[in-house]
Structures are given as C-alpha cells and as structure tokens.
Amino acid sequence: MEKLTFDSLQVGDALPSISHTVKQETFWKYAVGSFDYNPVHCDPDWVSTAQPFGIPQTVAHGMMTWSFMVTVATNWAYPSTATITKITSKFLRPVPAGTTMTCSGIVSEKHVIRPGKHFVVVELKAENQDGDLLGVSQAEIVFPE
Amino acid sequence: MNRINFERFFETEKQKIFGTDFFADAEDYEAWDEIDFESQEDIPGEQTFEVKAEDLKYYAAGVLDDNPFMTDEEYARNSPYGGLIPHPVFLTQITFWCIGVKGRGNWIRTPGARNPGQEVEIYEPFRVGEIIHIKMRPHDRWIKRKKYYLNYKIDFYNQDNVKKACWIVELVLPKSKEDIRKFIKGIRGVEV
Amino acid sequence: MSRSNLEQFFETGKQREFDTDFFKGAEEYEVWDEIDFDSQEEIPGEQTFEIKAEDMKSYAAGCLDDNPLFTDEEYARNSPYGQLLAHPIFHTQIIFWCIGSKGRGNWIRTPGSRNPGQYLEIYEPFRVGETIHLGMRPYDRWIKRGKYYLSYEINMYNQDNVKKAKAIGTLILPKSRDDIRKFLQGLRGLED
Amino acid sequence: MEKVTFDSVQVGQALPSLSHTVSQETFWKNAVASFDYNPVHCDPEWVATAQPFGIPQTVAHGMMTMSFMVSVAANWAFPAMLKITRMQSKFVRPVPAGTTVTCTGVISEKHVISPGKNFVVLELKAENQNNEILGLCKTTVVFPD
Numbered sequence: 001m002e003k004l005t006f007d008s009l010q011v012g013d014a015l016p017s018i019s020h021t022v023k024q025e026t027f028w029k030y031a032v033g034s035f036d037y038n039p040v041h042c043d044p045d046w047v048s049t050a051q052p053f054g055i056p057q058t059v060a061h062g063m064m065t066w067s068f069m070v071t072v073a074t075n076w077a078y079p080s081t082a083t084i085t086k087i088t089s090k091f092l093r094p095v096p097a098g099t100t101m102t103c104s105g106i107v108s109e110k111h112v113i114r115p116g117k118h119f120v121v122v123e124l125k126a127e128n129q130d131g132d133l134l135g136v137s138q139a140e141i142v143f144p145e
Numbered sequence: 146m147n148r149i150n151f152e153r154f155f156e157t158e159k160q161k162i163f164g165t166d167f168f169a170d171a172e173d174y175e176a177w178d179e180i181d182f183e184s185q186e187d188i189p190g191e192q193t194f195e196v197k198a199e200d201l202k203y204y205a206a207g208v209l210d211d212n213p214f215m216t217d218e219e220y221a222r223n224s225p226y227g228g229l230i231p232h233p234v235f236l237t238q239i240t241f242w243c244i245g246v247k248g249r250g251n252w253i254r255t256p257g258a259r260n261p262g263q264e265v266e267i268y269e270p271f272r273v274g275e276i277i278h279i280k281m282r283p284h285d286r287w288i289k290r291k292k293y294y295l296n297y298k299i300d301f302y303n304q305d306n307v308k309k310a311c312w313i314v315e316l317v318l319p320k321s322k323e324d325i326r327k328f329i330k331g332i333r334g335v336e337v
Numbered sequence: 338m339s340r341s342n343l344e345q346f347f348e349t350g351k352q353r354e355f356d357t358d359f360f361k362g363a364e365e366y367e368v369w370d371e372i373d374f375d376s377q378e379e380i381p382g383e384q385t386f387e388i389k390a391e392d393m394k395s396y397a398a399g400c401l402d403d404n405p406l407f408t409d410e411e412y413a414r415n416s417p418y419g420q421l422l423a424h425p426i427f428h429t430q431i432i433f434w435c436i437g438s439k440g441r442g443n444w445i446r447t448p449g450s451r452n453p454g455q456y457l458e459i460y461e462p463f464r465v466g467e468t469i470h471l472g473m474r475p476y477d478r479w480i481k482r483g484k485y486y487l488s489y490e491i492n493m494y495n496q497d498n499v500k501k502a503k504a505i506g507t508l509i510l511p512k513s514r515d516d517i518r519k520f521l522q523g524l525r526g527l528e529d
Numbered sequence: 530m531e532k533v534t535f536d537s538v539q540v541g542q543a544l545p546s547l548s549h550t551v552s553q554e555t556f557w558k559n560a561v562a563s564f565d566y567n568p569v570h571c572d573p574e575w576v577a578t579a580q581p582f583g584i585p586q587t588v589a590h591g592m593m594t595m596s597f598m599v600s601v602a603a604n605w606a607f608p609a610m611l612k613i614t615r616m617q618s619k620f621v622r623p624v625p626a627g628t629t630v631t632c633t634g635v636i637s638e639k640h641v642i643s644p645g646k647n648f649v650v651l652e653l654k655a656e657n658q659n660n661e662i663l664g665l666c667k668t669t670v671v672f673p674d
Contacts, residue, residue, distance in 0.1 A: 011288055020401050032346040033399020035433035037357040039448050042343070049523040052449045062452030067400035067426040074425065078406055081417045083462070084425050090454035111287040114182045121287075135454075150571065154561040165566040207562020208596035209549050214607045225610055233603060233613045234596040241564030256568045257581045260591030262619035262664075267612075331578040374643040479640040479650075480540055 004080040006118040006143035009107055015076040015122065017104035020068060022060050024097045030064040053094040060095035062135070069124040069137040072105045076122075077141045085119070086140040093134050100129040108138075116145045156206075157199040164246050167254045171329050175252040177293045177318040180283050187280035187300075188250070190243030194277040201231045201273065204238050230270045236301060236310055239271070243279045250281050250297055252318060257328035257335060259317040261294065266311045275303040284313060291336050292317045348398070349391040356438050359446045363521055367444040369485045369510045372475050379472030379492065382435030382442065386469040393423045393465065396430050423463040428502055431463075432491055435471045442473050442489055442506075449511050449520035449527065453486065456505040463502075467495040476505055483529040484509045533609035535647040535672040540639050544605045544651065548631035549597060551589050551624065559593045582623040589624035591664070598653040598666040601634040606670050614648070615669035621662050629658045634668075647672045 020026070027041040039046045040053070041061050048056040066089040073084060095101065109121035124137040148165055155161050194200075198218055205215035213220040214230050221229045244250040252258070271277065284298040296315035302308055319325050319334045327334035340357055347353050386392075390410055397407035405412040406422045413421040436442040444450070463469070476490040488507035494500055511517050511526040519526030549555070556570045568575045569582070570590050577585045595618040606613055624630060638650035653666040 011290070026401070028342050029346045030399045031357070032343055032348075032352050033396050034429045035352075035355050036429065036445075037343070037359050038446065038450065039359060040451075042357075046448070046523050049525075050449060050520050051525050052451055052520070052527065054525075062455070063426060063429045064400055066455065067402065067424060067429075070425050071400065071402045071404070074402075074404060074406075078404070078418075078422070083459075085459055087425060087457050087459075088454065089456075091452055109287045109289045111285060113286065117182075150557050151561050151566070154558045156561075160561050160564075163564050165560070167566050167568060204562050207559045208593055208600065209555070210596065210600045210603070212600065212603055212607060215603075230607070232596060233599050233616060234592055237563045237565065237592040237596075253565075254567065256575070257579060258567065259569075259581055260620055262617070263591070263595065264615075264617045266615050268614075328579050328581070331575050333578075333580050333583075335581060370641075374646070477640060478642065479638045481638045482540070 002079075004076070004082070004143075006110075006120070009110060009120055011107055011110055013107040015072050015105035015107075017102055018068065018072055018075070019100055019102040021100040022095065022097060024058060027058055027060060027064075027097065030061050034061065034063055036061055036063065055094060055096065057096040060099070062089070062091040065091060065095060065101065065126050065135045066137060068101060069103045069105070069126050069135065070139065072103045072124055073122050073139045073141065076105070080143070082141050082143045084139050084141050087137060089135060089137040091135045093128075093132060095128070095134050099134075101126050101134060118143050156203045157197065159200065159242060160203075163242065167256055168329055170246050170251070171254070171256055171325055172322065173247070173251075174255050174325065175249065176320075176322045176325060177252070177286065177295050178321050180252075180286060180295065182283045182286065185282060187282055190250070190279040190281070191245030191248030192243055194239045194242050196271050196273050196275045196277060198229055198273050200238060201229050201235060201271075204235045205232050208232060208234070229273055233267060234265070235271060236265065236312055239277055239301065240279065240299060240312065240314065243277070250299075252295065253314060253316060255316070255318055255325060255328075257319045257325065257333075261315060261317050263315060264313045267309070268311075269307065269309045271309055275309075277301055277303055277309065293320045294318075348395045349389065351392060351434060352395065355434065359448055360521055362438050363446070363448055363517060364514065365439070366447050366517065367441065368514050368517065369444070369478065369487050369512050372478060372487065374475045374478065377474055379474050380441045382471035382473070383437030383440030384435055386431045386434050388463055388465050388467050388469065390421055390465050392430060393421055393427060393463070396427045397424050400424060400426070421465055425457070425459060427463060428457065428493060428504055431469050431493060432471065432504065432506065435469070442471075442491070444487060444510060445506060445508060447508070447510055447517060447520075449517065449525075451509040453507060453509055455507060458503045459501070460503070461499060461501045467501075469493050469495055469501065485512045486510075533611065534674070538636055538639065538649055540636055542636045544601050544634035544636075546631060546633040547597070547601055547604070548629055550629040551626060553587060553626045555593075556587055556589060556626065559590050563590065563592055565590055565592065584623065584625065586625040589628070589630075591618070591620045594620060594624055594630065594655050594664045595666055597630055598632045598634070598655050598664060599668060601632045601653055602651050602668045602670060605634070610673065612671045612673055613668060614671050616666055618664060618666040620664045622657070624657070624663050628663070630655050630663060631657075645673060
C-alpha cells in the first residue's frame, strides 16, 4: 500500500476491497475472538426453531461484518499512519453460513480542517455474492501532518 | 433588486433598518477557502437581538403559521405558557440579524449559497423581553460530490447567559471569492 | 450446544475462562422493560480487562484480518506505530468480557437479540499492558416498527482513567422476561 | 388544551397535515420575516442567469420549508404542552414559486426513558403537488409530565 497524503486523496477514490466466504466455523472462531457466544451465531440446533431472524440458520455476528468492513479502511489507512476516530455501522441483512462477503469502500467526503486535523469520510459496504447489501459503515479517518 | 418589493411587508422596527441587499458587501463575505479553523474560541455576532412580540408574531406570519400561541398575545397570555412562544425555527430571524453584514459568519448571506439541511436544538424557548446574543465558531468544512460545505456551530444565550438553543448552520457555498464575484455578476459560480 | 465446537479455537487465557453459554442465567439478564433510566451515573462492568498481545492478535484472527500491525509484534514494533495495534473493533472483545454474565449490561448476551448497527468513537488506541474498565449508563430505549431497541453508552478507560473509546451499544431485544423465556425454550419470542 | 399522554401516543400515528401554495410574494414576505434576503429567493432577474440551483426561477427558503414542516409538529405539540427540542432537516428539491407544499408528519419512534424525559421522534415530510419529496425533518418532542 503506497503512502497516502490528505492532499493526494480525491472524493470518489476507491479503496482496495476484500472478500471472505463465511462458514459455521468462522462464526465459532469469531465468537471466541469476541466473547460473543450468542446462540444465534453459534447454536445451529437452537436457531432452527428459535429463528430470531425468521430463518432456521445461524448467521454472522454484526460485529464481524463490521470488522470485515473496517479492515478495508485499516488496510488502506494504516500504512500512511492515518487514524480512525469515528465509525458507525448498519446491518441490513442476516448473513447465513455459505455467504461470500465482499467489502469495499470509497472516499465520500474530504474535511478540510487544519493540518493534523484534516479527515476524510469513507463509506464502506459489505455485499453478498448476489450483490445484495449486507451492511454499511462510515468511518472518519484523520491524516497526520 | 430594490427594497420596494419588501418595504410593503415591513412590520417590525428591526425589519426597517436591516440591510436587505445581500449583494452590497458580498465581496467581503467570508469565503469557503478562507475560513480560519485554527482558533477555536467563540466569536460574537455583530449585534444582539432584543426579542419583541412583533418579532415573534411576524416570523410566524412569514411562515404562514397562524398558531395562536405564536400570533395572539391575549390567547397566549391565558394559556399555560403565560405569553407568546416563538415558532421553533424563529432563531433563523435572530441569526441573520445578529450576524449582520460585516461580522464573522456573514457567509450565510452569500449569493449562490444553497441550504442542504440544518440541525437545531432548543433548550428553552425564546421569550419576549429577552436580549439574545450569539457565540459561534467554525465547526466543519468538507467537499462532497463537487459541492463545498461549511458549517458554524452557533450557541444562543440570553441576558443572564442562559443557553437557549444551538444551531449547526450549514450551507453549500461557492468555493472562493472569485466564484462569489461570478455570482454577483449573475453568472453561475458553482460546480461549473 | 457443546463447548467443544468452540474450544478448538481457544487461544487466550481469558477465552478459556469465559462463560460461553449465553443461555445460562439468561432469565436474570436485564430486560428491555425493566431498565432503570433515572440514575445517570456510570456503572462499572463486572470485571476489568488487562490487555495482552494474545487478546489483540486473537481478535484480528477472529475477523480474518492478517494485517501484521495487528498480528505480528515484531513487525508492529518496527512500524511507525512502534507497537502492536488493535483492530478498531477490538472493543467488542473488551465489552463482552468486562460485562460478563451477572452485571449490568448483560442484556447484550440475550438469546434472540439482533444487532441493528453500532457507533464507536476512538480517542486513544488500546495498548498491550493497559487495564481497561467500563463506565456504562443507559442511553436510549425506543420502539420503532414493532421492534424494541435498547442502547447503553459504554465508555472505556485505562488504569489511569484516560478515556480510550466510547461506544453506543444498541440491540433489538425481546420485550420482556416472558419473551426471553420463549427463546430459552427454542421458540421465537418476538412480535415483529 | 387537550392533554396528550405519552402512553396514549402510538408509533405510526399520523399528525394533521397542512399545505401552502407559495409565490414570489411568499418568498419576499419570508425574506422580511427572517432577514434572509438571498437573491436566490428574492431576485428573479439575477436568478434567471445565476441559477445556483441550475434553474432560472427563484426558490423558497430552506428555512421556510423547514418551518412549514415544524408547524405540523407545533400544531400538535403546543396545545398539549409538549416541548419540541431537536429538529434535523434535509432539503431534497428546490421549491419554485407556484408549488403547493403539503406537509405531513408521523410518529416514527417512541423513546421510553423516564417520567419527564420520555420523547417521541416525528418524521415530518414536505411534498409538492406531484407527491415529490421537497424536504424531510426529524423532530424530537419531549413529554414533560
């Protein structure tokens, strides 16, 4: 990843995207990594009847989808020692095992404050293999002097 | 664009003395690319605003709102409010008045500016008799889809320094003085 | 749901200690319609989180992020950052650990809850060796389109009480204890 | 002064709507009322060539459209002693003279906090005669009892 500077950036620049195919094992692994062992992610038997999302499969953690999207931003920003200060997320569809999630991002806003305080807003999104929107996230990334 | 179009609608003292020609000093308005974001201390408005019943009443009339709480002093006095209360967006009138023509924040008068949306918070309704002063400072400035956004955070205080409201006032502006000059000459100075 | 599915992935001391059965004690979790919004002072978590390199590395691995800044201490030490970094969403691990199963905020473990979206502000990056404690308080609770939302403001401080980050954690919850019981029996305890 | 209790209001409840047909005179009157004499609202000759919105007509003040929408909230809230505390608007289309602006409002969220702090969120909308959205305004109304 080459070094980015605030001035070299343009609104509309695309960030390199990443993708992952998620399985039940991925959910278990993330549960361990996050201490979030909610059965809706981890317990296929229970979910087949309880179905919080109205479907009988376990689904990915919202926080994992969020982490995937934020990884697009960190891969892009950290080589330039830029820091992420504010992030929001919205999860739009449950993500069952077997989904291939592609996360991408674009620079949507350039905030010209002052050296050391300039920041960009990056719109991140996660889509499945059919191009349906799974989640969106917005990150504010501050660039160093 | 002369005043006669407006004069027939003048009802309040303030309306009669306010500078209605936004072109007059447009060259000196703060431009998007010249705003100083360095100093973060509060900037006062050019003048203060003493709230009179006529100001409230004619703001409501100006937005075609005939709600008696805002327009009928007698009705309002007998209501639990005990007196006139303003339309919640009355602070628009206060802001244009307090910012005036020469002071910081006069970019809100820029010919060619567009209003993308606002965010207002009201802590206490303004009341007749209060003397309002504003404190403002640059809050955010960005580019999105080729449009140049600027906003100032404006806090409204009364004579006892009670904070009455807060408004993040935001406009899409011409980028530079040069673009403002185009607009002054009647030529489109944005997204060209 | 046997622990063995999960144990294969345990990498850290905390992971071996943590109670992975969200059903256990679920009857006592805080419930949407019983949260006390009156007192606004910050409530601590059930335990604190002493950050070890293994915790950060395991979070990155858990979200399939192989960025060496998060996973390779040697690489991170030689980078401009000078030390291992946490993935920005690492706070999830801290929060679930610190809230634990008995203390306030344990509604985040509720079987049947759904995650509509989150908000996070990072002031200082987390560092290996810091001991983090939470300061939480009820933030908002609302109904929208038949869904029951609850959010807590969760502040994260280190051992010197420096505020490292602030999250607004929000979930869509079953409305009452009865609805949670339905979920405990494997039934759908939701109206929408 | 009919009392409106927090329990009596329901998510989805519609508020009485209002509508106004705006003319150049309306814009002049509003300019006087708000001290906002921007030529884009007041100066038909200038706007014919300057066209900040890419159209040769003057358009309504955003703050007037916002005021129309907020009036829907005030007409409902004031008689019941409810407090309007927060408003967040978005202007979607310019409103040229001749437009009939119809404003509607619906209770979209009920926030159950504690007595004296309960509030609802209103989603207010302004549309023109072809039902195209002119503006949106999210308004918070607090129940003081």
